[in-house]
Amino acid sequence: MRTFLSLEEALEEMTGDLQPLGVEVLPLGEALGRTLADDIRAHGDQPPFDRSPLDGYALKAADTSGASPQTPVTLPVIETVYAGGVPSRALCHGEAMRVMTGAMLPRGCDCVLRLEDTDDGRETVALYASLPSGANVCRRGEDYRAGTLLLPAGTRLDSPSIGVLASAGVFAVPVHRRPSVGLLVTGDEIVPPDRYPLPPGKIYDANLSLLTARLRELGILQVTAARAQDSPQAAAAQMEELLRQCDLLLTTGGVSVGDRDILHQALPLLGAEPVFWKVALKPGTPVRFSRFRGKPILSLSGNPFAAAATFELLARPVLAALSGESHFALTKTQGRLQTPFPKSSPVRRFLRGRYQQGGVILGEQHSSGALFSMLGCNCLAELPAGAPPMEPGRSVTVWLL
Ligand SMILES: Nc1nc2c(c(=O)[nH]1)N[C@H]1C(S)=C(S)[C@@H](COP(=O)(O)OP(=O)(O)OC[C@H]3O[C@@H](n4cnc5c(N)ncnc54)[C@H](O)[C@@H]3O)O[C@H]1N2
Numbered sequence: 001m002r003t004f005l006s007l008e009e010a011l012e013e014m015t016g017d018l019q020p021l022g023v024e025v026l027p028l029g030e031a032l033g034r035t036l037a038d039d040i041r042a043h044g045d046q047p048p049f050d051r052s053p054l055d056g057y058a059l060k061a062a063d064t065s066g067a068s069p070q071t072p073v074t075l076p077v078i079e080t081v082y083a084g085g086v087p088s089r090a091l092c093h094g095e096a097m098r099v100m101t102g103a104m105l106p107r108g109c110d111c112v113l114r115l116e117d118t119d120d121g122r123e124t125v126a127l128y129a130s131l132p133s134g135a136n137v138c139r140r141g142e143d144y145r146a147g148t149l150l151l152p153a154g155t156r157l158d159s160p161s162i163g164v165l166a167s168a169g170v171f172a173v174p175v176h177r178r179p180s181v182g183l184l185v186t187g188d189e190i191v192p193p194d195r196y197p198l199p200p201g202k203i204y205d206a207n208l209s210l211l212t213a214r215l216r217e218l219g220i221l222q223v224t225a226a227r228a229q230d231s232p233q234a235a236a237a238q239m240e241e242l243l244r245q246c247d248l249l250l251t252t253g254g255v256s257v258g259d260r261d262i263l264h265q266a267l268p269l270l271g272a273e274p275v276f277w278k279v280a281l282k283p284g285t286p287v288r289f290s291r292f293r294g295k296p297i298l299s300l301s302g303n304p305f306a307a308a309a310t311f312e313l314l315a316r317p318v319l320a321a322l323s324g325e326s327h328f329a330l331t332k333t334q335g336r337l338q339t340p341f342p343k344s345s346p347v348r349r350f351l352r353g354r355y356q357q358g359g360v361i362l363g364e365q366h367s368s369g370a371l372f373s374m375l376g377c378n379c380l381a382e383l384p385a386g387a388p389p390m391e392p393g394r395s396v397t398v399w400l401l
């Protein structure tokens with residue numbers, strides 16, 4: 001098994017030969033946030049017919065010539081067309097058709113006079129204004145034409161995209177499949193947050209809730225989570241069960257060098273293929289990676305901040321590779337520290353921080369077991385291996401969460 005890989009080597013090992021899970025067709029109502037696997041073109045024109053943008057009268061512009069409040073033009077009204085209705089015939093010279101907003105316009109009309117500029121008559125109508133040809137007509141296809149590329153493959157569907165697709169009568173879309181994730185948090189010391197009082201020696205399990213929530217936040221909704229005691233046999237059985245239904249298995253805890261660091265026994269019991277153990281980064285150094293029948297198993301350190309940080313750095317690229325959706329991987333930028341970091345960094349280090357307007361304010365506590373100071377953080381600030389203590393003003397690589 002390889003050990004002490006760089007982050008980049010670890011990513012290559014994990015994702016190098018990972019195939020995307022493919023495509024599924026989802027009803028539009030379930031597709032928010034998902035990524036289109038194909039171009040979507042309009043089947044028809046939008047709007048599908050010339051329509052009125054106003055409540056008023058469909059007319060021929062020539063018939064309105066000279067109309068004003070002082071010199072109204074009076075025309076016979078041949079019918080009223082409501083939104084959803086169809087005019088019974090074309091409009092002829094010297095005629096008016098009463099139309100409501102959204103109604104189909106009759107052939108032969110080339111303008112619509114708003115109701116307020118008329119006497120709103122039903123048999124005949126007095127027009128108080130004249131209009132040029134084309135005034136107040138909403139043309140068929142003026143939003144988009146049949147064949148228009150509405151959304152290219154690779155688009156993440158937000159609410160306007162969902163609206164545009166619905167407007168085009170698209171009710172199901174091909175999207176990249178998202179991996180389902182199994183999560184096993186391990187440790188004899190952890191108890192669920194609803195256990196009261198907290199027994200001596202125990203702590204509340206933060207990892208299950210944190211990672212499940214983070215996956216949901218990223219749009220991974222199929223998450224099955226469980227807790228395991230420090231028994232290699234029990235953990236192996238639980239992993240096997242989770243692997244039946246997931247595409248990626250995450251575990252936390254039990255990967256260091258202690259007597260009860262049981263993943264080192266549980267993974268061989270499961271029959272998982274060992275790939276690497278330990279990545280040259282802090283926090284979360286003892287992370288371990290295995291495969292079971294081709295499925296990735298990423299075993300993160302139990303320390304909550306280490307689990308959270310290595311989830312971002314290592315699990316997200318795996319999610320990107322499995323889904324074929326690049327947004328799962330983190331984006332990087334440069335930022336200037338606004339607060340100091342008083343220690344030197346023998347290994348490449350990732351610090352929690354808040355990035356805004358080019359500056360990074362580091363969290364107040366950096367221990368990998370401390371979670372509270374992660375509140376409000378939106379990035380990991382990277383210090384390279386061998387970095388001295390950092391003064392404010394130093395430029396660092398920032399991984400945006
Ligand atoms: N002799 C050595 N000891 C340790 C080393 C080492 O190199 N030599 N590495 C340290 C580092 S670095 C880390 S990181 C941890 C990793 O330990 P494990 O991944 O085996 O995790 P655990 O021992 O199970 O837990 C570590 C810590 O986190 C707490 N924890 C675990 N699970 C949860 C949870 N779900 N919610 C909240 N807190 C959790 C656990 O109680 C421990 O305090 O090893 C060091 N040791």
Ligand code: MOO
Nearest residue numbers: 283284285306368
């Ligand atoms: O690698 Mo550990 O998370 O630093 O304590």
